[in-house]
Amino acid sequence: MLEFRYDTQLLIDGENLDEDAINDYIRENFKGDSLLAVGDEELIKIHYHTNEPWKVLEYCATLGEIYDIVVEDMDRQSRGLKG
Numbered sequence: 001m002l003e004f005r006y007d008t009q010l011l012i013d014g015e016n017l018d019e020d021a022i023n024d025y026i027r028e029n030f031k032g033d034s035l036l037a038v039g040d041e042e043l044i045k046i047h048y049h050t051n052e053p054w055k056v057l058e059y060c061a062t063l064g065e066i067y068d069i070v071v072e073d074m075d076r077q078s079r080g081l082k083g
Contacts, residue, residue, distance in 0.1 A: 014064020
């Protein structure tokens with residue numbers, strides 16, 4: 001059993017984005033691991049393993065337009081199932 005089930009990935013398109021502030025906010029407010037928040041002031045790529053991907057998506061949507069959203073169930077994948 002995985003501690004954090006969902007591999008959550010997305011892009012944020014916005015203005016004055018701060019990858020360090022985004023990284024800190026996610027770490028402080030959402031349980032998970034394997035966080036990657038990289039980019040520049042206009043585009044940030046997020047990758048995070050969590051049990052509550054909808055909370056991460058909701059937060060990111062407050063920062064700008066979110067797209068290329070992928071939420072994969074790593075528990076299903078580990079059992080050889082899709083998705």
